[in-house]
Amino acid sequence: MPEPEPGSAEAAGAALPDARAIALFLDFLAAEKGAAANTRLAYGRDLALASAAVGGRLLAAGEAEMARLFEGFAGLSAATVARRRSALRRFFGFLLKEGIRRDDPMARLDPVKAGRSLPRTLARHEVEAMLAEAGRRARDEPGPRADRLVALLELLYGSGLRASELVGLPRNAIRPGEPVAIVRGKGGRERMIPISRPALAAVARWLAHVPKESPYLFPSGRGHLSRAQLFNLVRELAAAAGVPPERVSPHVLRHAFATHMLESGADLRTLQTLLGHADISTTERYTHVATKHLVETVAARHPLARR
Known part of the structure; x- marks a missing residue:
C-alpha cells in the first residue's frame, strides 16, 4: 500500500490526531x-x-464527508449551522496556513445564510417594574442580598454590560463620584462605560458588604458570582415584579439598554462604543427593534403629520 502523499488529507489524518489539531487551533x-x-x-x-x-x-x-456532515445538521437552527460552518472554515484555513493540509474540503460547499434574529427586549414599564421591586426589597428587607440585587440590576440596565463583564468586575472598577468605568470585554478589548447616579449609589451601598481583600465586586465562593447565578437572580426578580420570567435574562436587559437608548435619540456609533461591538452591523439590529417608536415619533412631530 503506497504511503500518503506529504501534505495530503490522508497524510494529515495519519500524522496528527484530531484532538491535538483542534487544541493547536484554539491556541x-x-x-x-x-x-x-x-x-x-x-x-x-x-x-x-x-x-x-x-x-x-x-x-x-x-x-x-463535509457535505454529509452538514446534511446531518438538518433540524438545527440556521444560526447554529452557520456557527459550526464558521468553526470548520476557520479550522481548515488554519490547517492550510500551517501546511498541515494542502486543500480545504469546505471551499466549494454552498454557504449557509443565517438570518439574524432581532434582539429580544423589554418595554420601559417592565424594566421600571423590576427596578421598583428591587428597590422595595432594599427598603423592606435590607441586607446584602437586596443591596447586591439593586447594584446588579442598575449596572445591567444602566450601563449595558454583558453578563460576563458584570460578574467579573474588579472590586475597585467603579469609584465613588466617577460617572464612567473601564471594562474588559470580548477579545480582551477595553472600553469606557457610563455609570448612572443610581448605579453609583447602589454600588456604594453594596461595597459596604464586600470584604476589602476581595478581588471582585461581586464575590461568590472562591471566585465571583457566576453567570448562571446572575441569570437566576434576574429571572426570580422578574417573576416577583410581574414580568414573565421566560422573557427576561441578563442579556435581554442589555438589549433593553440599547433599544431604549436608540429610542431616546442616541446615534449608532455612540451605541456601538457603549456596547463594545466590533462591527456596527451588530449594533444596527437595534434599529429594527426601535422602528415602531421612530415611526410614532415622526407621526407625532413631523410638520406634514399635522396636515
Missing part, C-alpha cells in the same frame, strides 16, 4: 486572534462534535 485563536474564551469554547465543542461525526478523522475528511 492560535487565543494567541493571534485574541478570541474570547466563550468563542474558543464554542468552537472547541463544534469541532469535537464534527470530529466524532466523521469517526475521529476530521483532519483527513474530504468534501463529500
Whole structure:
C-alpha cells in the first residue's frame, strides 16, 4: 500500500490526531486572534462534535464527508449551522496556513445564510417594574442580598454590560463620584462605560458588604458570582415584579439598554462604543427593534403629520 502523499488529507489524518489539531487551533485563536474564551469554547465543542461525526478523522475528511456532515445538521437552527460552518472554515484555513493540509474540503460547499434574529427586549414599564421591586426589597428587607440585587440590576440596565463583564468586575472598577468605568470585554478589548447616579449609589451601598481583600465586586465562593447565578437572580426578580420570567435574562436587559437608548435619540456609533461591538452591523439590529417608536415619533412631530 503506497504511503500518503506529504501534505495530503490522508497524510494529515495519519500524522496528527484530531484532538491535538483542534487544541493547536484554539491556541492560535487565543494567541493571534485574541478570541474570547466563550468563542474558543464554542468552537472547541463544534469541532469535537464534527470530529466524532466523521469517526475521529476530521483532519483527513474530504468534501463529500463535509457535505454529509452538514446534511446531518438538518433540524438545527440556521444560526447554529452557520456557527459550526464558521468553526470548520476557520479550522481548515488554519490547517492550510500551517501546511498541515494542502486543500480545504469546505471551499466549494454552498454557504449557509443565517438570518439574524432581532434582539429580544423589554418595554420601559417592565424594566421600571423590576427596578421598583428591587428597590422595595432594599427598603423592606435590607441586607446584602437586596443591596447586591439593586447594584446588579442598575449596572445591567444602566450601563449595558454583558453578563460576563458584570460578574467579573474588579472590586475597585467603579469609584465613588466617577460617572464612567473601564471594562474588559470580548477579545480582551477595553472600553469606557457610563455609570448612572443610581448605579453609583447602589454600588456604594453594596461595597459596604464586600470584604476589602476581595478581588471582585461581586464575590461568590472562591471566585465571583457566576453567570448562571446572575441569570437566576434576574429571572426570580422578574417573576416577583410581574414580568414573565421566560422573557427576561441578563442579556435581554442589555438589549433593553440599547433599544431604549436608540429610542431616546442616541446615534449608532455612540451605541456601538457603549456596547463594545466590533462591527456596527451588530449594533444596527437595534434599529429594527426601535422602528415602531421612530415611526410614532415622526407621526407625532413631523410638520406634514399635522396636515
